[in-house]
Amino acid sequence: MLNKLKILKEIKKHKAKKIFLQIPEGLKTKALDLVGFLEKNGLTVYLSAETCYGACDLRNREAEVLGCDLILHLGHSDMGIKTNIPVVYYEVRINYNPVPVLKKYTDLLKPYEKISLLTTVQFLSALEKAKEFLEKQGKTILMKKPNKAKYPGQVLGCDYSAAVEKADCFLFIGSGEFHPLGLAERTEKPVFFLDVEKGVIKRMENRLYRIKFAGIEKCKEMKRFGILVSVKPGQFNPNLAERIKKALESKGKRAWVLVFDEITPEKIMGLGLECLVNCACPRITEDVGLFKKPVLGPEDVKKL
């Protein structure tokens, strides 16, 4: 999955000597082996032990403090974060053929003519195969270049703009419910999830819509709002937080701006907040149960 020689070649292009390595959870078992290989080739490597959820989760400030001259960021694609130190985004691709599963579920997709195909960076080749197969079946396949993500059809936790609105349905190919759920929250149209691990296609429900709506209703009564800000470079938006604070105060609420590295519920226990507004990773808003209090998105504040 990791082409170590190719990685080394990329590093050498930058003439880097001291590397800061970031690796997402799913690739951690390969991490120490890669570090050993790079060290044998004369490099110094610091391995970030922090979680790495996406390209937004770039630890460039830590790399700077450590005097590194390159960040090697595995498994995610460049989303255009500006840094003082160069970053090599090494995308990890998984070869997967979705055709057998698509054949099995031909009936499920029968009612839909125009299909918008979506995936994450590691399954982009599966998207190509699916496109070819479905077009042969007479479908019109819609794919577009997203706003923040890099490739046509690619989604990020904060970017579902690759979903083509005029499609009759959406088909996400990948692993884990995080992305197809995120998509289902953002559309009224059917969202199908081809689960590469289980080899099935299922339709996703928009489970959160009603919970979220109820959350907004509850917050109308509430007075003490916490505004969540993350210092992670790709999630950092203090100006939005300031605007939300003013908007809340104009509605007679009290609001405090809270700054996090990683956003977890226990960090705000004991502050006596009633409700949260999330100005960091948009997906935190969906971790409804976790915080045991309503978590609104910035766009919800005008509904209060």
Added chain:
Amino acid sequence: MLNKLKILKEIKKHKAKKIFLQIPEGLKTKALDLVGFLEKNGLTVYLSAETCYGACDLRNREAEVLGCDLILHLGHSDMGIKTNIPVVYYEVRINYNPVPVLKKYTDLLKPYEKISLLTTVQFLSALEKAKEFLEKQGKTILMKKPNKAKYPGQVLGCDYSAAVEKADCFLFIGSGEFHPLGLAERTEKPVFFLDVEKGVIKRMENRLYRIKFAGIEKCKEMKRFGILVSVKPGQFNPNLAERIKKALESKGKRAWVLVFDEITPEKIMGLGLECLVNCACPRITEDVGLFKKPVLGPEDVKKL
């Protein structure tokens, strides 16, 4: 406990407008009230939601990124960390009279003539009262200025140099076992803990010595070492980590430098490490059970 007017005056001295506020767990209930007060006085305040264990745990880089012009760090004393943004350390003092408890435990301290008194910054006034009382009882009270901490008799999690070696015993006055335990690990002499919350004095045992010794024995056989580095300004020591890595490799071990913000066990699960060497907060070494594998201090590596 918090003199808000005094805090405001300190801030005004620095002509600061945008404040980054750090507050330890025990003061969190007072946090939002203080923020509200400062905002009413025309200041913008960002409240750090991250844990704040000591002055070492300074989030100056986050404050910089947010464009703040002052860090207000509550509850800890200055330990001399250099920063680009000024830091106001507002020490919180608790008025506590230890004499009634000392009277109750006169017999316990009877065998000891020279007593070294110790505490944390918030109970410094209790130290004065204890000194006066014990001297009247004929004891010789020893106190000295520590290396990193600011006041005679004051301890930090990483600095027990205020403990005067030639004493017959040590008496720590404060709250929680963290510090008296830390002291007990570092001396063969009796350590007494006057627990201000429970109103009792108990003798601390050095529980970790044997566990730690056994850990070193186990690590002799082990091959795969993780070296823990923290980016927290007061715990940051990558050069030590590099030296430890070389020392381990010269003993035929493999070693990887792991970089953390907050050091927690789940972040290194799945890496396949057998043993850890802690080059961050020295007290992590004592959280033996937490990591489910031996955690050595840097000084232990030469014993392998």
